[in-house]
Amino acid sequence: MAITRRELITTIAKAGATGAVAVTAAAQPLRAETETVSIPSAAVGLLYDATICIGCKACVAACAEANGETPDTRGDGLHQAPSDLNDLTRNIIKLYKPTDGSPASFVKRQCMHCLDPACAAGCPFQALHKDPESGIVYWTADKCIGCRYCTITCPYHVPRFQWVGYNPRVTKCELCSHRLAQGLKPGCTSVCPTGAVIFGPRTVLLMEAKHRISQNPGRYFKDKVYGETDNGGTQSLYLARVPFEDLGLPELGQESVPARTLRWQRRFYQYFALPALLYAGLVQVIRKSVKGHVEEAHEREKETGLRAQL
Amino acid sequence: MANSVKPEITVQSHLEAAGVSRRDFLRLCSVLVATAPAGLALTKTGSAAEVAAKIAAARRPSVIWLHFQDCTGCTETLLRTSAPDAAHLILDIISLDYHETLMAASGEQAEAALRQAIADNAGKYVLVVEGAIPTRDDGVYMQLAGRPAVQVVKEAAGKAAAIIAIGSCASWGGVPSSDPNPTGAVGVDTVISGKPIVNLPGCPPNPYNLLAVVLEYVTMNRLPELDDLRRPIFAYERVIHENCPRRAHFDAGRFAHSFGDEGHRKGWCLYKLGCKGPVTHAACSTRHFNETPGVWPIGIGAPCLGCTEKNVVWSMGTAETVPIHLATPPDTYPPIYSSAGKIKTGAAVLVGAIAGAVGSASWVASQRFRSSEEAGAERIAMDRAHAFKDAAAARIEAAEWKKEEVTTEKAEAAERKKED
C-alpha cells in the first residue's frame, strides 16, 4: 500500500524537527484569529447624519479641490457629476428614492476606514495599510502592483482603480491627511452647510451620535449608529432614517470580513507549521517511491538496451 | 388725498377726470402684470392693455383703511414708490374713503368720516386692516376714539365685502405679538370670522400685492386663490430660497461668513449669516421693492429676516440658521447602485464562436476515436511491419559491420605478430 507503519513513524519524527525549523524561519507570524480588533490610539473619522444631509454635493466638489484632483466631468463633458466613486472621485452623494413614496434619503459614500480593513488584508505587498495611530487607511504607489484585489475584497466597493493610462493608481478617501497635518479639517466636512458630516476623534463622534439618538427618539433607524461594530467597526459612522441596507451599507455582522472569512486560511498557515509537516511527510513517502521507481527503471534498461527515462 | 366719491363711477372716468395720462395708467398695469404673472384671473390675460381695459371698466373700489397696533409701514410702502406718480395712481384707482394717515380730518371729524364711509358703501367696500389687534384685558391697549380696537374692527368688518389684512401685524400679530406678547396682539382672522379675509404678511409687503388683490376683487368679483394661511398663492406660494438670485452660490457651497468679508463682498449666499430665505414664503426674491431691481434685503447684502412668517421673524435669532427641508428630492442624483459594464456584440460573437469551435471539435474527436480503433489496429500493424523490416535490415548491417571489425582486428593482430 501507500505508506507503511515504519514510514509513518519516521515521518512524524522528522516532521517534528522540521516544524521547529519552520517556526523559527517563518517570515511573519500570523495573527491568531481570537485577537479582537484593536482601535488605533488616535482614531479619527467622520460622522455622517443622513437626516441632516440636503444633497447639495458641496462635499463632492470640495473633496476634489482639497485633493488637487481635476473634477470628474466625464459624464456629460461639462458638469462635475460623477455617477459613482471612481478614480477621480473619492467621495460621492447618492440618493435613495423609493418608488412607493416611503421616505427618501441621501447618503455620502467614501472610505469607511474600517478597523480591520479587508482591502489591507488582501493587498499582496501591503500597499494599502492602516496607520496604527490615526487609523487612516493609506495607499502607497511604490508598493502597489495594480492587482485590483482591493476592489474585490472591500465590502463597500471603495477603492477604485484608474483604468486609463500606463501608470494607474488606486483612489480612495484618505481623510485629507495633508490638511489634517496643517490643522485643517477634511475638505468635505469644512464645506458642509448643514453639518451633516463632521470630523473628529472616533470616540467623540460615537458619543455625539449616541447623544443625537437619545435626544431624538424615533428619528434614526433602529437607533443605530452604523459602523460602531459593523464589519468589526469602522471609523466612518452613519446615522440615517431609512434602513442602512437601502443606502448601500450592507449588513456585515460584528466580525470584520477578513476575520470571518480567512479564519481557516490563517489557521492552516500559522507559523507555516502545517505546510512544513506536510512537506516532511511527502518527502518520506516520495523517497521510497523514487527508490523503487529507479530500481525498476534500471531493470528495464538492462532488458531493452535503451537508456532509462526518469 | 382721498375724497368720498361715489363708487358708481368707473375707474376710467375717474382717471380721466383726475387728468391721469393713459400712458401712466398702462405703465401701472404692466407693473401689475409683472407682479402677478400667474395666479390671478385679472392678469391671466397677460398684456397690460387687456388688464387696463378690465380695470378701466370696473367700478372704482371703495377702500376703508384702519390702523391698529401698527407702525404705518404698510401705508408707507404704498406711498414709497420710486416712480412718484405711481402712488398717486394707486390712490386714484382705489377710492380711499378713510385713512387716518392720509386724510386731512382728525378727531371728531375723522370719526364722522369713518361712520359716513361705512354707511355710504355698506356691503361694497374693501376693509384694509393695518396693525395687530390687542385682545388682552378687553383690548384696552389700543383704543380708537375711546373704543377698543376689537370693537372697531368688528364693526367695520361687519359691513365690509372683503377684508384685507395688510402686513404681518394684521395677518398674524407681527411685532406686537412677539414674546411675551403683553397686549395679547393677534391678527385680524383671529378676531373676525365669517368674512373673506386675505392676509398679506410682510414687514412691509410689496404694495402691488395689495393692488392686485383689490383689483382682482373689483374686476373679477372674487378674491384670488388663497393658501391655508389665507395668503394669496400668486405671491406667497414659494419660499425666498426657491427663487433667490444667490441660489447658485448656496448650491455650490459659497457662503459669506461674516459681514464685509470676501464672500459678502462678492455677493455670495447669506445662509450662514442667518438668512431665513429657505423657510419664508414671499415673493421678494423675484419682485423687488420700489420698482427697482435689487432693492430688497438680500439684494443689498442683508440676510432675509423672514418677516412674513409667524414662527420665524420674531421667534428666531437673526443669526440663527434655519433647517432646510426639501419637499421632493430631484432625480439628478446617482442611484445607490450604479450600473457598470456592458456586453459588446463583437466580443459576444467571438466567445460564441470559440465555444462552438471547442465543442464541435471535441465532439468530432470523440467520434473519431471509435472509428480510429480499427484504423489504429492497421497502423499498429504497419508500424510493426516497418519496425520488423528495419530491424531485419539493421541486423544485417550490424552483422556486416561486426564482420568488418573482426577482419580488421584479425589483420591488426597479424600485423603485430609480424612485427614481433
Add this chain to the structure above:
Amino acid sequence: MSATLSAVPNSPVKTPTRWERAVPVYGFPVITRFFVVLLALTLVALVLTGYRELAGLGPVSGMNDLFGWGIWKTFNVMVLTALGSGAFAVGIAAWVFRRKKLHALMRMALLTSFLAYACGLLLLGIDAGRPWNFYWIVFPWKWNMHSPLAEVAICMSIYAMIPLAVENLPPVLERLWYFDSRLRPGVEKIEKRLHAVFPYVIALAYLLPGMHQSSLGALMLLAGERVHPLWQTPFLPLLYVWAACFMSFGCVAGVTMLCCLIWQRAMDMDVLDEAARITCWLIYGWSALRFLDIAFREQFGTAFHFDRFAGVFWLEMILIMGGGRLLQRSVRTHDTGKMFLGYVLSSLGGMIYRFSPTTLAFRPNPQALYFPATIEILVSLGFIALGVAGFLIAVKRFAILPGPLYLWHDMASYFRFRRPYIRWTGYFKYGHFGEDEKITNHNSHE
C-alpha cells in the same frame, strides 16, 4: 517487459498496447497550417499586449470598477492552471499513492503543467496594473501573509520557476545526451545531481500547488456575500484544489488521447482506464462534498430558483457528474470515444466551476455586469495559442508522448533509414541493434 518484435505482421491477433516509453512524435512536421495560425494568434496577442501596456487596462478589457478582475486573472490563471495541475494530481497519484501505471503519463502531465503555468504567469504579469512593483516579491518581510493573493503569486512563481522547471528537465537532458556525445559527461553530471534532490523537489512540487490552488479558492472568500451562496462556502479552497485534481486528470489524459488520435499512436487502455477510474472517483467525491456543503448551509433551495445562478450551477454539475458517469461507463465498455468525451465534459464543468465565483456568480451590485472585450479575449487566446504551439514543438522534439517500445525503434529507423538526411535530432544514433552493448555501457551512471 521486452519488446516482442517476433509478432507476425498483419496478424489478426492483436496484443494489447503497453506504453513503455516516451517517444517523440516523428513523421509530422512542426510547421503546419495549424501551427502558423497559432503563431499568428500569438503575434496578435503580443501586439495587443503592447497596446495594453501603453493605454491601460480600461480600453482593452471589459473590466470596470465593480468587476475588477477580467478573464485574464479568472480564466488564464484560475482555470488554466487548474487544467495544468497535472504535475500535481497525476504526480501525487503516481508517486505518493504509487499508481505505477500513471508514470507513463508523467511527462505529458509535466509538460502541460509547465505550459499552462507559463501562460498563466505571463498573463498575471500583463493583468497587473503596476507590474514594475513585482520586485517586492524578493523581500519576504514585505509579503502580506494574510493575503491569499500574495500566497498565490509567490507560490506560483516559485513553483513554476523551481520544481516544475526542474521536473521538466529530464526530456531536455535526454535529448542533449543523444544529440552530441561530447555533451554526455556534462549531462550525466547534471542528471546525477538531479536524481539526488529528486524526492525533495517532487515533494515541493506537490506541496506548492496544493497551497496555491487552494489559495486561488480562498481569494473569493474575502468577497463574502457577494459571491452567490451556491458557490460561497468556507470549503471553497478545498473544492478548488479538488476540482483542479480531476480537471487536470481530464486535461492530461484527454490531451494524450487526442495526441494519439491525431498522430495515430496506439493507446494503452490499462493506463487510461486507471486514469479514468481515478478521475471518476475524484469527481464523485467532489460532487458529494459540494452537495453536502450546500445542503448543510441550507442553500439547496436557491438551486431551484429560475435565475442564471441556478442555471450555471446545474450546468456545472451536469457536465461534471455526467462526465464522471461517462468515464465510469467507458472503462467498462472500453469505449475510448466516450472516455474522451467524459474527460472533456468533466473538465469543462470544472472550468466553469472555477470561473464562476469571480464572474458568473459574483454580484457586486444588482446593476453591474461584466463581459470580456474583444481585445481581452484575443490576448487570452493568443497566449493559449502560444502554449499550444510550445506543446507542439516540445512533443515533436522531445520524448514526451508515451508509446509502445517498438515505436522507439521505429523512430530510430525512421531517422536512420527513411529520413537519413535529418541528422540534427540525433535520435538516429541510438536504437541501433548492433550498438546495443556499447550504448548500455554508457548508460551505467549510478
